[in-house]
Amino acid sequence: MLFRREKKLGIIGCGAIGTEIACAVDNGDINVILEACCDTDKSKYHLLVSKLKKTKPALLDMEKLIKKCDLVVECAQKAAVTDIFKLAIKYNRDIVFLSAGGVLENMDLVEQARSKLINVYVPSGAVVGIDGLDAAKYRGLKQVTLITRKPPKAFKGVKYLEDKGINPDEIVTETVIFDGTAREAVIGFPANINVAATLSIAGIGPDATRVKIIADPFVSTNKHELIVEGDFGRFRAITENFPSPNNPKTSYLTSLSAIVLIKKIVEPLHIGT
Ligand SMILES: NC(=O)c1ccc[n+]([C@@H]2O[C@H](COP(=O)([O-])OP(=O)(O)OC[C@H]3O[C@@H](n4cnc5c(N)ncnc54)[C@H](O)[C@@H]3O)[C@@H](O)[C@H]2O)c1
Known part of the structure; x- marks a missing residue:
């Protein structure tokens, strides 16, 4: 049985949200090991890593990352959700999806995940309530x-x-x-x-x-x-x-919401519904 702080986190999508989550792990704000990252644009991975002080996640392709990590965060794009979801089900991995629109299009996979006892999380993102x-x-x-x-x-x-x-x-x-x-x-x-x-x-x-x-x-x-x-x-x-400092199209609250959701997954105190 893993101790909570030993969960290995994998980030798919090294853009604004992925980078903000990686920095939160690097700062010690989330008790996980940042094991690996993945991006179709390798320069985005290198840019993300250049912002980290203590951690050096591996660059892996999507399938290897999902196989290696206990908890996977998708912050890539809606079109990537189906493939990521299927791989998470194949390897029995818990998964956080930022591209909520992709989850809405794959509600059948939510049912498959449920039958395999896989946890699927969608953070509140840019909206409160x-x-x-x-x-x-x-x-x-x-x-x-x-x-x-x-x-x-x-x-x-x-x-x-x-x-x-x-x-x-x-x-x-x-x-x-x-x-x-x-x-x-x-x-x-x-x-x-x-x-x-x-x-x-x-x-x-x-x-x-x-x-x-x-x-x-x-x-x-x-x-x-x-x-x-x-x-x-x-x-x-x-x-x-307000927009994210790293991507004017993304609200900053979305990254904050994802960071706090991951904290909730790995920590024992859960406040709010
Ligand atoms: N839930 C919400 O309220 C909310 C709010 C804002 C954004 N989002 C979504 O979150 C996702 C990430 O947003 P962002 O602002 O970080 O975007 P971004 O454009 O800054 O970063 C996305 C990164 O993912 C990479 N990528 C794209 N397709 C990929 C794939 N198939 N495999 C691996 N990497 C891939 C891109 O190269 C890019 O580096 C988007 O889908 C966005 O729509 C959700």
Whole structure:
């Protein structure tokens, strides 16, 4: 039986989130051994390692990493989730997925993992309120709505808007650019995919979860308002995200959330739902 602090951690994806997790291990903030990292772009691995002071994880390919580590963190991209998930099931490894949209597309693999007693974790990421949603789901959860508000420039190049003839540069007042289900939102707005997917998995599923997206020229942060109604009552949780110092497209809270989730997995004190 392993002692908790001896768990070997493997990181797939050496970008903003992977690097922030690796630095947290290197600083001694997470009691695991950073055994290996993997990235399709080797220069990203070398950049990550250059930021570490005490640790030198090995560079392994995806399968070797999963075979060697007790706990694997995916912080790569949605398209990588299926392969990683299948390998984690093959080698019986616990896994943390940051690309929540990929998990939503692989709910059949969640069932396979369950039957093999593999733990699959999806951190709260860029949105707060998952603890309340989780508790509300136990009895009488009725409605989950996400209202996302971002500056118009955040929607540049979004095909859904191009198809509708909407040019984000021309939006000068607060404008609702999408109102529909989470399933439709993750298809139309890939950059919004993880928050909508995480809420769908945690709550009432992608077809019942409502999503409204607003382009607002008067905001500078990415703002998520989560409204949950059920037998417990009602709550509204608002997150105003600053970008990660390492990737302007990723909210900094996502890395912090992943780091704390891994800490929870390996430490005995668990606070919150
Ligand atoms: N859950 C959330 O709320 C949330 C929030 C933000 C980002 N994310 C997701 O987390 C993931 C990582 O985000 P990031 O900001 O660190 O991205 P990033 O672009 O900074 O880093 C991703 C890294 O993964 C590598 N990579 C891509 N495909 C790979 C593969 N198949 N195998 C190995 N490496 C691969 C890339 O080369 C890159 O170095 C993304 O999928 C992103 O959408 C989730």
